[in-house]
Amino acid sequence: MAPKKIALVTDSCADLSRALIEENDIHVIPLRISCADGEFSDGVDISAADVYTRLHAGELPKTSLPTGEDVERVLRTLVKEGYDGAIAIMLSSGLSGTYNMVRLQAGQRDDLEIAVFDSRSGSLGIGIMVLQLWEEILSGTSWETLVHERAPHLVANTFPFFSVDTLEYLRRGGRIGRITALAGTMLSIKPIITFSDDGQLQSIAKVRGRRQVQDKILELLRARFQSGRRYNLAVANGGAPEEMAEFAARLKAEFPQYEHFWEGVMDATLSVYIGDGVIGGGIQFLD
Numbered sequence: 001m002a003p004k005k006i007a008l009v010t011d012s013c014a015d016l017s018r019a020l021i022e023e024n025d026i027h028v029i030p031l032r033i034s035c036a037d038g039e040f041s042d043g044v045d046i047s048a049a050d051v052y053t054r055l056h057a058g059e060l061p062k063t064s065l066p067t068g069e070d071v072e073r074v075l076r077t078l079v080k081e082g083y084d085g086a087i088a089i090m091l092s093s094g095l096s097g098t099y100n101m102v103r104l105q106a107g108q109r110d111d112l113e114i115a116v117f118d119s120r121s122g123s124l125g126i127g128i129m130v131l132q133l134w135e136e137i138l139s140g141t142s143w144e145t146l147v148h149e150r151a152p153h154l155v156a157n158t159f160p161f162f163s164v165d166t167l168e169y170l171r172r173g174g175r176i177g178r179i180t181a182l183a184g185t186m187l188s189i190k191p192i193i194t195f196s197d198d199g200q201l202q203s204i205a206k207v208r209g210r211r212q213v214q215d216k217i218l219e220l221l222r223a224r225f226q227s228g229r230r231y232n233l234a235v236a237n238g239g240a241p242e243e244m245a246e247f248a249a250r251l252k253a254e255f256p257q258y259e260h261f262w263e264g265v266m267d268a269t270l271s272v273y274i275g276d277g278v279i280g281g282g283i284q285f286l287d
Contacts, residue, residue, distance in 0.1 A: 002143040003085020003113050007078045008134055011066065011098050012042035013091040014126040015236055015264035024134045027074050031091075031098065031269040034062045040268075041070070048271040052239055055275055060172055063269050065097055071105045079111050085143055087151060088116040089129050094199030095122060115147040117155055120199035124236035124264040125160035128284050131262055132232060154284065161204075161220050162236070162280030163190050163213040170201075173273045192216050210277075214247050217281050218254055225255065230286040233258040238266030239276025251281055259286065 010016075012030045021028060030041040033051070036059055040046035054061055078086055088106065090099040099118045106114035119126045129151075136150055164170070190213055192205040207216045225231075233251055237244035244263065252261060266278055 003083075004143075005083045005085065006137050006143060006146070007081075007083040007086040008130055008137070009074060009078075009086050009088035009102075009114075010126055010130050011091050011102075012267050013096075013098075013122050013269050014089070014130055015123045015267050015270075016127045016130070017263075017265060020127075020131065020262070024131060026130055026134065027078060027086075029066045029070055029074050029098075029102065031066055031096070032064045033268055033272065034064065035059065042268045046268045048238055048266045048268050048276075051268045051271040052276045055169060055272075060169070061272050063173075063272050065101050068101075068105065071102055075105070075109060075112060075114070084112065086112060086114045087133060087146060088114060089119050089126055089133070089151070089155075090116065091126065092120050092122055092195060092199035093118045094120065094195070095201070113143075115151065117151050118199065119155060120197070121155075121158060121160060121195050123160065123162070123266060123270055124234045124262070124280055124282050125158050125195065127236075127264050128232055128234045128260075128262055128282065129154045129158055131260070132284060132286070135260070157285040158282060159194070159221070159224050159284070160234070160280055160282035161192055161194050161217045162278060163192050163207075163210075163217070164274045165190070165210070165277030166275055167191065169275045170273050192220065194220075210243075213279055214243070214250060217247075217279075218250060221251075221255070221281060221283050224283055226285070230259055231255070231257075232260040232262065232284040232286065234262045234264065234282045234284070236264035236266060236278075236280045238271055238274065238278030240279050241265075243279050247279055247281060255283070
């Protein structure tokens with residue numbers, strides 16, 4: 001029997017606001033952040049703003065996977081609330097072991113059918129995959145279609161781009177991946193980052209100065225755009241809300257035929273590695 005009542009699960013790196021999480025009945029597994037004064041749960045008792053304060057004071061927090069208890073608690077809640085199926089979209093396995101951890105725990109349950117997907121993305125990329133899946137659950141899309149067609153399609157057709165103000169935290173946290181540290185050696189050079197096919201961070205452009213960041217992300221989105229396809233748009237920021245508002249207006253003007261436009265705010269976990277002054281935008285093709 002295919003599941004009839006379907007839940008959505010993600011982790012705290014999906015960068016969904018509390019309002020979006022509650023409105024769309026999304027169940028979030030928090031990653032953990034170790035600081036000088038103890039361990040915290042992302043989005044529960046520590047926020048990105050807290051992390052920025054610590055980074056600016058010279059502290060470098062460490063991140064870790066959710067606890068097994070956190071995963072178990074979310075799955076147990078789903079059963080208690082009457083769900084018999086769940087679709088989980090997790091932080092890229094190229095950045096974290098969260099996907100594998102949830103997949104392994106999900107496979108041990110016989111009271112809930114769970115399909116776990118590696119988003120090969122982070123931040124607003126995960127968030128808009130989850131939000132679009134919720135739209136499709138509401139419209140009555142079947143479990144088989146969601147799991148075998150829609151979720152894989154959204155993973156493959158969601159394209160986020162973002163810029164960080166400094167590469168210092170990525171370098172110090174050992175997450176520099178395929179991003180050339182050279183970009184960060186000159187303060188005025190800002191890298192534009194996306195995810196490679198295997199879910200690792202990848203620098204695909206560099207610009208001089210923050211003013212050019214929005215122009216370059218728009219250019220990259222234009223290069224991805226295919227007219228005739230239905231699409232959603234999204235923006236996100238880390239400590240740069242005014243710039244995000246400005247960028248959102250430009251994005252809507254550039255691509256006015258969007259079906260949904262979503263906004264996200266960076267989570268505490270990813271903020272450990274990218275700091276503040278972050279701006280991002282993405283496009284997601286629906287067909």
